[in-house]
Amino acid sequence: MARRMQSAVMKGSRLKIPLIFAADVIHGHRTIFPVPVAEAASFEPSLAERTARVAAYEAAAAGIDWTFFPMVDIARDQRWGRTMEGAGEDVLVGNLFAAARVRGFQGPGPDGERCDDGLRQAFRRLWRGGVGAGLQRGRPVRADAARRLSAALQGRLRCGPVLRDEWKFPGIIVSDYTGDEEMIAAGFAKDGRDAARIAFLAGVDMCMQSNLYMQHLPGLVRDGLVPQEVLDRSVRRVLVVKHRLGLFDDPFRRIDVKREKARSRTKASLALAREAGRKSIVLLKNDGDLLPLPKAGRRLALIGPFASGQHDLNGPWVVYGDNKQAVDLATGLRAAMADPSLLSVTAGSGVEEALPGGIDAAVAAATAADIVLLAIGESESMSGEAQSRTEIVVPAPQQALAEAVAATGKPVVVILKNGTWPGAARRGARRARDPDDLVPGLGKRPCHRRRAVRRLFPLGAPADQPAL
Numbered sequence: 001m002a003r004r005m006q007s008a009v010m011k012g013s014r015l016k017i018p019l020i021f022a023a024d025v026i027h028g029h030r031t032i033f034p035v036p037v038a039e040a041a042s043f044e045p046s047l048a049e050r051t052a053r054v055a056a057y058e059a060a061a062a063g064i065d066w067t068f069f070p071m072v073d074i075a076r077d078q079r080w081g082r083t084m085e086g087a088g089e090d091v092l093v094g095n096l097f098a099a100a101r102v103r104g105f106q107g108p109g110p111d112g113e114r115c116d117d118g119l120r121q122a123f124r125r126l127w128r129g130g131v132g133a134g135l136q137r138g139r140p141v142r143a144d145a146a147r148r149l150s151a152a153l154q155g156r157l158r159c160g161p162v163l164r165d166e167w168k169f170p171g172i173i174v175s176d177y178t179g180d181e182e183m184i185a186a187g188f189a190k191d192g193r194d195a196a197r198i199a200f201l202a203g204v205d206m207c208m209q210s211n212l213y214m215q216h217l218p219g220l221v222r223d224g225l226v227p228q229e230v231l232d233r234s235v236r237r238v239l240v241v242k243h244r245l246g247l248f249d250d251p252f253r254r255i256d257v258k259r260e261k262a263r264s265r266t267k268a269s270l271a272l273a274r275e276a277g278r279k280s281i282v283l284l285k286n287d288g289d290l291l292p293l294p295k296a297g298r299r300l301a302l303i304g305p306f307a308s309g310q311h312d313l314n315g316p317w318v319v320y321g322d323n324k325q326a327v328d329l330a331t332g333l334r335a336a337m338a339d340p341s342l343l344s345v346t347a348g349s350g351v352e353e354a355l356p357g358g359i360d361a362a363v364a365a366a367t368a369a370d371i372v373l374l375a376i377g378e379s380e381s382m383s384g385e386a387q388s389r390t391e392i393v394v395p396a397p398q399q400a401l402a403e404a405v406a407a408t409g410k411p412v413v414v415i416l417k418n419g420t421w422p423g424a425a426r427r428g429a430r431r432a433r434d435p436d437d438l439v440p441g442l443g444k445r446p447c448h449r450r451r452a453v454r455r456l457f458p459l460g461a462p463a464d465q466p467a468l
Contacts, residue, residue: 002063002255010251018251020242022066024319026085027051029058030264032314032321033273034280035383035419036070036097040087040446042279045100051276052104054269061263062320063255065245070101075447081387084316084419088446164203172237174206175199181210192216197225205234265325282445290411293371296338301369302330303362303405304376305351305398306417312351316384316419329375329415344369348405349397351379359404366408374405375415383419392420 002021010016027033033051040048052070059067074094075083087097163169180199181192189195196216199207207213220226246253283291293300306312306329313326334340348362349355366372376398381387394402406412 003252006063006251006255017239018242018247020066020245020247021064022068023059023064024069024317025055025059025064025067026069026071026317027055027315028273028318029055029062029064029320031055031058031266031269031273032318032326033276035084035315035317036086037075037084037088037419037446038280038315039276040093040097041282041444042276043093043444043446044279045096047276047279048097049100049104049107050272052101053107054272056105056107058260058263058269060254061256061260063252065247065254067105069105070098072098078392078420078447079389081316081382081384081389081419083447084383085385090446093446170237172205172234172241173203175204175208175210177208178210180204180207180212193220196220200226200234201230205237288411290371290413293413295336296342298342298370299368300333300337300343300371300373301362301365301410302333302343302345302373302375303348303365304374304401304415305347305349306375306377306415307347307373308345312380312417314380316380316382316387318380329373333373348401352395352397354397354400359401362401363404363408366405366410369410372405372408372410372412373415374402374412375417376402377415377417378419380419389420 006019009019023029027035027039028051031054033039033055036048039051042048055067069085070087071082071085072094073082073086074089074091075086076089077083087094163173180189180195183189183195183198184191189198192210192212193216195210196207196212197220200213200217200220217226217231221228221231242248302308308328308330310323310326310328313323313328314321330343330345333343337343344365346358346362346365347355348358350358376394382389393399402414
């Protein structure tokens with residue numbers, strides 16, 4: 001696809017300016033690593049640097065020169081779907097992980113080859129104090145993905161005096177996906193033409209997806225609403241990035257199917273994915289030293305909607321990964337057990353729907369086992385961009401399943417799959433009313449689950465409601 005697109009531009013366009021390819025390489029390209037907030041639970045920035053380096057190594061072989069990552073927002077409300085994309089709620093942790101990931105993307109690959117391919121970022125110190133973002137001087141040739149509505153709300157502050165003048169950021173600034181266009185619905189722009197004018201004069205060099213610049217910038221310049229010199233400066237920034245990438249020398253230099261295949265899902269990369277997964281798991285309780293489980297001599301009942309099947313394995317925000325290449329829990333457990341016949345697998349419920357006879361089957365399996373492994377939580381579609389949840393809870397059918405299994409009295413190990421930190425849907429059985437009561441082990445999380453969520457009003461509390 002990349003070769004076909006580049007060929008079309010080089011053969012059919014007037015100026016033959018090569019394309020630059022970008023993608024959401026959030027937690028891996030072909031080799032998939034834990035979602036970023038889970039990786040942050042390792043509290044090991046060097047791990048994030050290594051996984052980012054492998055992601056860059058693989059993506060660069062596919063001709064991708066630009067990733068919209070790391071996401072550096074400090075997330076303190078677990079209802080926000082993109083919590084999974086950052087490093088949690090702590091400024092220092094977010095700072096360290098963002099810097100590590102930038103180093104990973106711009107550093108040398110496993111074979112010593114430079115993988116920056118232009119993936120240098122200006123971000124070094126990403127957050128100053130608890131409220132603002134800071135940018136240390138560097139040598140960027142990539143872009144800062146400006147947040148939505150930044151042009152209207154804070155663009156002149158960040159893109160002008162601060163980002164350009166104070167922080168000396170020389171790279172390109174790009175809006176988020178349709179970010180400029182969304183200013184219309186938000187009431188900051190009258191129409192597409194006005195949105196393009198506001199965003200461009202605020203310092204956003206490139207718009208993503210909306211096509212507003214292509215539609216309206218020529219007319220805005222012609223009518224004197226956008227100075228020609230401002231347009232030239234933004235165009236020059238984009239051309240500089242492409243020049244530093246070497247695209248004018250060879251537009252196809254990193255588009256190589258054979259090289260991409262050779263670099264993808266290597267033995268070393270998969271070993272790193274396993275290490276990252278192991279270090280990202282958070283164990284909260286281990287009552288009675290139930291863990292680690294023995295490989296032999298115990299009958300295990302694996303129960304839950306995530307017990308088996310090639311689904312919901314890679315996590316949200318994966319573009320090029322394939323769930324069919326991942327290992328589900330049932331397969332992994334059977335491979336680890338001395339006698340796989342001692343494992344029974346029962347769904348019990350769907351992710352958000354009850355299954356006919358599901359709980360009865362789960363209770364029977366739990367009763368026949370020595371230890372129950374309960375695989376519950378969120379599907380891939382419950383976290384990520386545009387996937388915020390008003391209630392961060394375990395879905396009701398899974399909650400009912402957990403309560404029924406806990407009531408059997410058998411030891412329960414809960415394998416809680418989540419991109420946010422869900423609580424219980426309601427009060428239930430003593431042993432199943434809260435995931436904290438079920439998850440064995442000891443550990444720390446990069447974010448906390450709020451035990452109570454207060455209603456938030458978008459523009460302040462109404463007159464008859466107390467301010468929050």
